[in-house]
Amino acid sequence: MAYPGRSGPRPAPPPSAHQECAIKAASPPKGAPAGAVTDVAVELHGITKRFPGVVANHDIDITVRRGTVHALVGENGAGKSTLMKILYGMQRPDEGTIAIDGETVELHSPADAISRGVGMVHQHFMLADNFTVLENVVLGAEKLHGIAGRARARIKEISDAYGLGVRPDALVEDLGVADRQRVEILKVLYRGARTLILDEPTAVLVPQEVDALFDNLRELKSEGLTVLFISHKLGEVLSVADDITVIRRGTTVASVVPSETNPRQLAELMVGSELPSPETRESTVTDTDMLVVDALRLTATDVDGVQRAVLDDIDFTIRKGEVLGIAGVEGNGQAELVEAIMGMRDPDAGTITLDGADISHAPTRKRREDGIGYIPEDRHRHGLLLEAPLWENRILGHVTEEPNSKAGLLNPAAARRDTERIVAEYDVRTPGIEVTAASLSGGNQQKLIVGREMSHHPKLLIAAHPTRGVDVGAQAQIWDQIRAARRDGLAVLLISADLDELIGLSDTLRVMYRGRLVADADPATITPEELGSAMTGAASGHLEGQADDGTEAAAGDEAEAATGGEDR
Amino acid sequence: MKKLDKERVLLAVAAPVLALAAAFVLTALVLLATGKEPFNAFGIMFDYGVKADSQVYILNKATTYYLAGLAVAIGFRMNLFNIGVDGQYRLAAFFAAVVGGALKLPGLVQIPLILLVGMGVGAMWASIAGLLKVYRGVSEVISTIMLNSLSGIVISYLLVDGRLADLDKQTNIVATDPLPSSSHFFTIPAGGGLDPIWGFIVVAALAGVGFWFLLGRTRFGFDLRAVGRSESAAQASGVNVKRMVLTSMLLSGAMAGLIGMPTLLNDTHQFTSDFPTGIGFTGIAIALLGRNNPVGIGLAAVLWGFLERGANRLEFEGYDKEIVGVMQGVIVLCVVIAYELVRRYGLKRQQQRVGAELAAQAKADKGTDKQEVPA
Incomplete structure (x- = not known):
């Protein structure tokens, strides 16, 4: 249980991003180890990169101090990833200079970057599932410490030094997302990186895992390593970063320190205008059932040839004018649920009823004609x-x-x-x-x-990650359209990895874990952290949120929501 | 927008032109390497190819090739590689000849009947590959190749004196019973003592129009093209992909069943052991060259006929006739490469233009608009 003392007086909540930023704002920034403060690890000057038809980066200036966590924030599509690819040697800048440890360098490939001590942890992990951690780490770096005893010792040494807790002989396929991420970090450190680039490291993590990751980052920092942290989640950035650079439309618009800013200000720097918000509070829920899913069960054969239930005993009802949000770590059956409702997979048991008609086994086209609108998770x-x-x-x-x-x-x-x-x-x-x-x-x-x-004019809209990889302007429009349609009696099934979007838009929340709906919550009172613990299977049943949690962090919520969505 | 369109047309024409030019250069190099003078050879082919009797020959050949190209293109349009057109065509022509030779009905009844038999047999033979793909996941490439061999075996088993064919004692050729003269297809006289043009060219043209209409103007055609462009998106859009695979295999096979008809109804009037083979494979090249487009396939079919006509002449002039085979092979390779290059260039170019136009727009109403930048 994430919150052991629920019945008694509530204990101090885990360091949520927003609260921590409030604490930080009140105290002076933690000084980096003496002597390292003036030392510059990476300096980018006047970087410009043009792609066909567009300028991805122009006139970017960033100075990263050694031994700090430096955050690079900006909305989706602002050019953060391009910039990091330039620093990692994956792209060549058209103009500008890169200096590492005070020396101007030309990076032609990631190998160049690694030899200069710059390593990158990608948003999508690059690990071989059927290899052990040790094998994954030494893969491609066999020359460093061999592939056996010396390598194992080195991995242990790194793991202990930074508190990564990596077991060299575990199979990667048995590891969770957070563990895999630590393996990726270790891989980079093993290759001798002194500067780590983390591209949206928290996108795949639930809040509790984010906190653990941040502890690791602080550990790295205290050992004198430099971390460049890309994110658009402002609460997180404020809690972990020593310096923040804001990128908007391909250029650096501000450099700030966390103690002198707040999420709202930061968000406005990122967006350059007023913030949209996903909040919908006035209820439009009617008592006419639109979609009724009853005891839905779907099995699939996995790679080992074993039949497994990917959806098990799913029950829910969406009424006209209601938005039902489904939270869950990706891969827990959300995609299969959508496909079962769309008719792309045939359920093994249970019924799906749309507006009074049984459509459990109807073909996809019939369902679409009958009024199901579909915003797919993977639009491509x-x-x-x-x-x-x-x-x-x-x-x-x-x-x-x-x-x-x-x-x-x-x-x-x-x-x-x-x-x-x-x-x-x-x-x-x-x-x-x-x-x-x-x-x-x-x-x-x-x-x-x-x-x-x-x-x-659908009766039911299935919106799977409707604002993923979408810029802020479009995000606000899409939210508006969903809200407007809901007012007109549309039923919406919303699936999202962006918890603020879920909480902001939904009338009802359900949590999906391993193919089951394990918990429900009232979006008016729940916090992302509580939702996160249910997503990891740590909590179930009705989640009792506390309304007063929201007030203090309201500004942060809103700001973060504005920049939510995932960069994929 | 106008400009974009013009550019698209230009790009569409650029690929085959580039491919042909490259093919000619490469063939010229091959000719040079064998110690022959290349431009003379091209000259001979061209002079001979444009003669009146050559034109008739080319049109008649092209009629067959056009149908073969269409049969393959139906599959290509939805990412199905029907290599079995050859087997489907031969089996269909054989059974159509057998049925046609056995009946003596008025032409108005019998000709459509023969066509239907041909299309039905072709479709059935293709459906085996379709069913295997849909229910057993067998790649249609593998199954249709094997079905090609099988159809050859079936024909050689049945095309035996006393089974479905007779042996002509004088010429020593095994053939099915000839069609009654009522079942001969009409011809278009070319005048001047020339051979007539096969009337089946009209059917081929109609097939082309039907192909365009079905794919471009009907719901079914949209579904078929959607599957070809993205199977996953088509499925999500409500297309029953399995049924679509089966249907298009049937269509492709039915079209393949027509390939032998010009030869059967306008020329040989019976199926003999030397009935042309390999036309299905020619169809693949023609469909590729014609970009699966009914007009393009027509041009490609004519080009193919022209090259073959030229090949016959080259032999008399002391050249190796195989050089035309080399030329055809090189053309197909160049076409595939050129299309891919032009397609990529076109996509990139369009993205650039869209980016540029949007940037200009954003500049025009500055302040209110957000310029978008790729991550």
């Missing part, structure tokens, strides 16, 4: 024909419906006209409807999908 795989023009993408999924076709024949002229309308109404930034979907940015692709689905 499930939502778009990337090499087809926008107007054909407008037809996708609704080919049997007006205005796209009539009596089996397509009506390209009407589809084109309607695409023009969607582009205008949903603010899809594109020079025209004949360009391919692939040439739009993620946010505009998503706006097109939302527009398409909403144009058919």
Whole structure:
């Protein structure tokens, strides 16, 4: 249990991001070890990088002091990842200089960067599942300490020195996400890195694991290592960073220290304007059932040929005007649930009833015609024909419906006209409807999908990570559209990894863990931390949040929510 | 927008033109390497190819090739690689010839019947591969290759004196019963003592129009193309992908069943042991060259006929006729490479233009708009 003393007076909550920032704000910044303060580990000056048609970075100046955690914040698509790829030698800058330890360098490849002591932990782990930790660590670095005894000793030594707690002989496939991340960090340290780049390290972690990671980072820092930390979660940044650089639209707009700022200010620096918020408080829930899922069960055969239940005894009801949010660490059955409701997988048992009609085994097309709108988790795989023009993408999924076709024949002229309308109404930034979907940015692709689905007036909208990889402006619009449709009686199944989005938009929350709905919560009172503990299976049943938790961190919540979503 | 479109047309034409140019250069090098003068060879082919009798020959050849190209293109449009067009076509032509030779109905009844038999047999033979793919996950590439061999075996078993064929004692050729003259397809006289043009060219043209209409203008065609572009997106959009695989395999096979019909109805009027083989493979090259587009396939089919006509002449002029085989192979390779290059360039170019136009827009209404930058 994460909160042992629930019945008695509430103990001090675990150091939540927001509260910690409040503490920090009151105290002077912790001084780095004497002598190291003036020492500069990395200096980027005037970095400019152009991609076809756009400038990803321009005139970036960053100075990273040795022995500090330096955070790089900016909204999705601001150019953080590009900048880090430049520092790691994966991309060459068009202009500007990189200096490592005071020496100007030209990085041609990651190998160059590693030899200069710069290592990177990617957002997506690069580990071989069927290898042990030891094997993964030495892979590609066999020359350093061999592959056996010496390597094991070195791994132990590093692990102990920074409190990583890595077991060299464990199989990677048996490790959880947080452990895998530590293996990645160890891999980089093993190769002699003195400066670590962490790309969105907290995106895959639940709040408790984030705290553990931050303890590791502080450990690294105290040993004189430098950490460059990329994030858009401001609470986290304020709690762990010594210096913060804000990037907006490809350039550095501010350098601040945590003690002199707050989440709201930081968020405004990132966004450059007023903040959107996912909050919806006035209830529009009716008592007409729209979607009823009863005892749904789905099994799948895993790689070892074993039949396993990926969905087990799932029960829930979504009423008209209600947003049901499902929280959970990815891979706990959310994708399968969506696919079962969409008809892409056939359930083994249980029923799905839409607006009174049993659709448990109906084909996908029938369900779409009956009024299920679908914003898929992976829009490139499930939502778009990337090499087809926008107007054909407008037809996708609704080919049997007006205005796209009539009596089996397509009506390209009407589809084109309607695409023009969607582009205008949903603010899809594109020079025209004949360009391919692939040439739009993620946010505009998503706006097109939302527009398409909403144009058919769905009864039920399935929104899986609707604002993932979407810029702030588009995010606010998508939230607005979901809210507006909800007012008109739309039922929404919302699945998101962004807990603030879930809490902000949902009328009801359920937590999914290992294919079951293990807990429910009231979004008005729950905190992300409490939700997080249920997501790891540590809590179940009805989660009793405390309303007064929210007030103090309200500004932080809002600010963080504004920049939520994942950079994938 | 206008400009983008113009550019797209330009890019669409650029690929085959580039490919042909590269192929000619490469073939010229091959000719040089064998010690022959290349441009003379091209000259001979061209002079001979544009003669009136050559034109008739080319059109007749192209009729067959066009149908083969369409049959393959149906599969290509949804990412199915029907290599079995050859087997489907031969088996279909054989059974159509057997049925046609056995009946003596008026042409108005019998010709459609023969066509239906051909299409049905082709579709059935293709459906084996389709069923195996849908229910057993067998790659259609493997199964159709094996079905090609099988169809050859089936034909050689049945095309034996006393089974479904007779031996002509004088010529020593085994053949099915000839079709009654009522079942001969009409021809278009070319005048001037030339051979006539096969009337089946009209059917081929109609098939082309049907292909365009089905794929471009119907719901079914949209679904089929969606599967070809992204199976996962098509499935999520409500297409029954398995059924679509089966249906398009059937369609491809039915079209393959038509390939032998111009030869059967307009030329040989019976199926003999020397009925042309390998047309299905030619169809693959033609579909590739024609970008799976009905007009493109037509041009490719004519080009192929032209090259083959030229090959016959080259032999008389002391060149190796195999050089045309080399040329065809090189063209296909160049086409595949050129299309991929042009496709990538086009995508990148479009992304650039979209980026540039959006940046310009953002500048125009500065302050209110957000410029987007890739991560």
